[in-house]
Structure formats: C-alpha cells, structure tokens
Amino acid sequence: MMTRLTVAERQSAMFISGLVAVAGFAMAVAGHGDPMGAHGWITLLFAATLFFLAGEALYHDEPTEDRSAEYYDDPTKAGILISLAWAVIGMGMGVWVAAQLAWPDLRFDAAWSSFGRLRPVHTSGVIFGFGGNALIATSFHVMQRTSRARLAGHVSPWFVLLGFNLFCIIAASGYLMGVTQSKEYAEPEWYADLWLVVVWVVYFVLYVRTLARRNEPHIYVANWYYMAFILVVAILHIVNNLAVPASFDAAKSYSAFAGVQDAMTQWWYGHNAVAFFLTAGFLGMLYYYLPKRAERPIYSYRLSILSFWGIVFFYIWAGSHHLHYTALPQWAQTLGMTFSVMLLVPSWASAGNALMTLNGAWDKVRTDATLRFMMMAAVFYGLSTFEGSFMAVRAVNSLSHYTDWTVGHVHAGAMGWVALITFGSIYTVVPLLWRRETMYSWKLVEWHFWLALAGTVIYIFAMWNSGITQGLMWRTYTESGTLAYSFLETMLAMYPYYVARVIGGSLFLVGAILAAFNVVMTIRNVGYRAPQIDYPTASEAGEPAIPAAE
C-alpha cells in the first residue's frame, strides 16, 4: 500500500508519525508512574511502527500509474477490516460484561476486569471502534463516488483513520487502567480528547476539499449526513470535554462544569452522540448503499430534505429527557420531552423514505440477505425512534429510567439499526472495493442475518421484561402503605432476563465473527471481477455515480 504513495507523501507520513512518536515518548517520560506514561509508550509503539513501515518503502520507485484516473480506496479497505476487528472485540466485551451481571464471579478478581472498568470498553469498542471506523471508511467511499472525484489527499485519509484508531486504543486501554472522566461515551481523558480534535479537524478539511473537487453540481444527501456527523460531533466533543487537568504529567482532570450544568451538558452530548454519531452518520450509509443495492432511486428528495433538517434541528433539544424528575429545572425537562416527541416526524420520514425506496425491489429483499440487512435496519430505526419518543414522555420515563428498559432501547438502536445497516453496507461494499465477483459465501450472510435478528429480538425482549418488571417492583406498595420489595428482591428477579441477554448477545457476536470470516475469505479466495465504471469522471456519459434522486 505504501508504494502507491509518492516518495514525498511517504516522507510526510514519516514526518507525521515521527512527530507523534516523539510526543508519545514525551508523554511516557512525563507521565512515568501514572497511566499516562503507559499511554505514552502505546503511542510511541503505534507511531514508531508506522514510521518504519513508511521508512521501509521510502526508496521504492515512485508510483507510475495515473492516480487521478481512479478512486483512492486503500484507507477504506483498511477501515472496513479494522471496523470488523473492533466489532468482535467490542461485542465480545459486551457478552462478557452481560455475563458478569448474571454470574458475578466471571470477573475473576482482577482489578481491571470489574464491570465498571469493562463496560466503557464495550461501549467505546462498539460505538467508536466498530461504528466509527465503519463511518470513516464508508464516508471515504461514498464521498468519492457521489462526487465522482478522487480523495483530496493521500496522507490525510490515513492520518484520519489511524489517528482515530490511536484514540480508540488509548481509550480502551485507559479504561482497563481506571483512566476515565466518568462522562458516559466521553470517558477518555484530556490528552486523548485533544488528539481527537486534531484528527477531526483533518477529517473535516479532507471532506470539504474532496467535495470541492466534485464533478456533480449538487451534494448528494448521504454527504449532508456525513457532514452533519463530522461537524456536530466536533462541537459536542469539544464542549462536553472542557476540563482542567490536575497536572500535565498525569491523566486525571476535572470537568469544567459541575452538578446540574454538568448533567445537562453531558446529556446534551450523550443524546446527540446518538443523534449525530449513531444516527446521522449511519443514515449517510443508508442513503447510499440501500438505493445502490436495491438499484432503485431514493423514493423522495423532499422527504430527504425534511428529515435531514428536522433531525439536525430537533435532536439537539432532546438530551434533557435523560433528566426527568431530577434536580434539572422543570422548563428544561419539558423542552427535552417536547422536542423528543416532535423528533418522531423526521425520524419516521427517514425510515419511511428508506422503506419506500424498496418498492419495486421487494423480491430482492426476499432473496438478497444483504439488502434485507438494510431493510431490517430501517425497520428497527423506525421502531427504536418511536420507542425513544415514547420513553421521553415524563410519565413513561418515571417507570423506565434507571432500569434495563433504557438498556434495551439503546440496543434496539445499536444492534437493530446501527449494526445491521453497517453489516449490510459492508457486504455491499466489500466485493466492490476488492473487485470481487461476490461475497465468499452468501449462505454465511444469510446465517448472519438470522443470527443477528434473533439475537437482537431476544436481547430487546429480555430487557423490556427486566426493565418493566423492576420499574414496577420499585414502585409497588403494600396495603399498609410501605414499599413491597427491597432493592435486592427487585435485583434477584432480573436473573432469568440477564441470562437471556447473554444468549441474545452471544448470537449477535457469532454473527459478527461470521461476517469477519466471510470478508477475509472473500478477499483471499474469490475471483477477480473487472470493475464496472467506478472511477472519477467529469463526463455525464460515465455511469452517474449517484442513484438519481426522485
């Protein structure tokens, strides 16, 4: 892969990784005796490996082919594979922590393996590792095709992808060592946060520069979503992570906000991580790969506009529904509830737009498990956004909050929507990227689909049962007016559901392992297929890269 970079690009790759390695060494020395020191060594190792990889290729010949005649897909390929690796790690962690809640001795008594330390490894592993890498990889693929232009740069896409993964590695290893800010989905400490800002700025610049090269007058809808994802995640990340480090040679920092303001900021971040990381980005995927695979144009351009701006505007208000009946002022709670309910309109507009796109292609949904993944993702998107609006209503929230119902809801979105659309997109894009005839085994795709669906349904039903049961038990009174159940009794009642959750999660994990196996075998064993028209072009005679709108 390195030899496809020019010598100057290899040099700048060496320069950048060298700089990062030096920074890592400085961290290792300054943070000696603190987890930050360990992070310094990890950074040094990571950057030094890249430095030598680039250095080894330094004296190879310049690439001779005309690079502007084709798309630049190497970073996308790497991103897809890394994403699958994180899927197995993150979901494996999920199954382990779920099992710990049923059988606490599975913790094996090490300090690093408690539920509290492993849980963020699971959440960050699947959200950022699996989801984030898939988003970065597919965004590179989609923006080039829908712009009919090659990526604007060769080093910067690698910087974005690998820099993001350095962030993920520092995050996950930090949790095991107890490095956390305790802000859910924003746990990494200050130096990791600063690094992510650098990576993210490069990502945005790369995106805009590629769009500037486009051979299409209009920017396709998938790119609106990817852009909203990049921009708003940047805002959320910067504001919620404002903190003062206790010292510059240790990991610990203290949030700039306290108490009620901190709670509001955190859930403004937390819910919009759902909105702009787990929804907007993946809608970008859906808007490209679903019409491509179905070979149908998007049903309605108008609905796309309505739902896009609706999601961008409404979602931001919704965060305070995480704080019903708390010390947050009532007016803020009410705003959150109101906008959460209104959010159903743009959400269902998106889900409906996706499903209506399949009109005329339902026979393919029946025979093609890949398309079925994406169809089912749109269905789960519709279901979980409905459930979300419902749970944001104050009266419902009084029952559901603090219980497993919330956990079930999150997983309806994360497994049913995010993971299914990602797997569908991966099965679509892998044969295209590697120029293969097809996936290695369509039967494995079919197996994966049913395992994933069964796992998701078992998981959600288990959590509905446990959440609603526990919520009701907490508020049950005896005839004499005292609480009927001790906390422990309500917890013991959860056991069968926690076992069921482990089973559901395991099925889902097996599916992800099958996907990774299938992708690797496709790359290694499936025959070459000459590409369709899949290169940058300014001429309209070339295949229009975007599915024609309306």
Next chain:
Amino acid sequence: MFRKLLKPFARFFELHARTHYRAERHSFALAAGIILAASVGGFIEIAPLFTIDETVEAAPDMRLYTPLEQAGRDIYIREGCYACHSQMIRSLQDEVDRYGPYSLAVESQYDHPMLWGSKRTGPDLARVGEKYSDDWQVRHLVDPRALVPGSVMPQYAFLLDAELETGSLPDRLAALRAVGVPYGDAQIVNAAADARGQALPDTDWADGVAERYGEETNIRHFDGRSGELTEMDALVAYLQILGGLTDLPAEIQAARGD
C-alpha cells in the same frame, strides 16, 4: 378546513426545500446551515442554567469534600461505580420512601463532574452516607456476597492493600479550584497531610483537618486499621459523606410535612 390549516406549513416547506436546493450546491452553505440549526437547542437549554439564579438552591451550610473524600470520589470514578449506582433521587414518592429526601441541585454544586448516573443495577447512593457502619462498607466492598447473598457487585478487596497516593492531592484541589470549587490556599497546601489526618484520629494531622474543614468532619480509621492510609479509607470516607454535605433536602422535606 384541513387543507387550510396545513397551508402555512406547506408554504414553509416549499421555501425550505427551495432554499435547501440552492444550499446543497455549496459545501460551506450546507456546513453553516448545519452548525446554525444544531446550535439553537443546545444554547437555549444550557446557557440559562448558568445565569438563572433559581437553578441552584442556596444552602449556606453546604460544605466541601475533604482531600480524603475527594480522593475517594476519584476512586469511585476510576472503578466506574457510576455505571451501576445513581446519585440522584428523583422527586417520586417511591424513591423518597426508599432512599430519602429527593436530591437538590445544590448537593452536586461542587461535583466536577456530577455522578447522577443513568442506571440502577445497584441502589441509589445519594444518601448512603452513615446508613451503614464503616465496618459494613469495608466488608461489603471486600466481598459483597458475604453480606448480601445474590448481589452481583464486583469485589474490591484490592483497595484494602492499595496505599493511597496523596502526593497529587494539592494539584487536584488546585484544579478543582480552577473550575470553581472554593478551596482556600491552606486547604490546597495541606491537602496531602489532611488526607492522612482524616484517617488518623487523635493526631496533630487530625486536628488540622478539623480546623480546616469543620468540627463535624468524620475523622476515624475508615478501613478499620490504624496502619497505612489505603484506597479503602478514601472510598469509605467518600461513601460516608454522600448526602451529608448539607441539611437542606431534609429541611425542605420536613417543611413539606412528608
């Protein structure tokens, strides 16, 4: 009738769609639109929380965490206790009956970050302070299932053997002051000694703690041993002060006549 009602909306959508159609030809127009649309809600919901005085109640008796308690809080965060325990009693009857007076904003006024939590795999801890003895807390942390059969909480026996790192406490208190916690110079300078003193009653160090943080400060061997200062001391000291920073919630509850 229905059509008439929808007419202004239809006009708005028409204009909106036309504006968008022009904007989607320019990446920066699109980017500006996204930033603008996404900023409104956050600004309106968050900014007033800093300016409206009623957001946080006035509690003149509100006290600060001692260095030992703050160190315990940092361990609570390190171990991810917040993933299973909330510290926010909602204003619902069953929660008040189960856990005590509902939580006030002022109680987490100095909590950087707040630990309100989002999931109760275990019970709420907002008022767990002094509900159990130090001895119970230590035994429970060492082996939860020995005291509470059926509990799924992890064991934290290793805290008993881990010496508490106190050298960084002045830096930590200074950082907390930088973000708004009113620690005084003497409190910051003596932070490490005060952490030690709070777990060593009847020493000069202990007198210093009482002097700087008030006579009502808990000063005792939290982990039940007089030897070295452990992480268990810190964590138990923190747990025992939860809900005890101010009396205002109980006063409000009494005034309401519940």
